[in-house]
Amino acid sequence: MRPPECAVCGKEDGCELLAFKQSTSDKNWEKRMKSMGGVGHPPWQEWFCEEHAENAKKFTNMTLKDAWPEMKKRFKTS
């Protein structure tokens, strides 16, 4: 698990971990982690600060890979 830090702006205060839709590779990752008893940061989860979590929540029905371009447009980040 990564320390809380907003994936958009890097803010560390008041971050919320959002889980997005799992892609096939994410599901494989989970299986692999379970079978080896490993822990890591789930690739379909990301931290967002209060400000960005509100928008990001609208995209959690998409995989993180698909959601990123949409969120970037909305957040107007490069």
Ligand SMILES: [Zn+2]
């Ligand atoms: Zn942020």
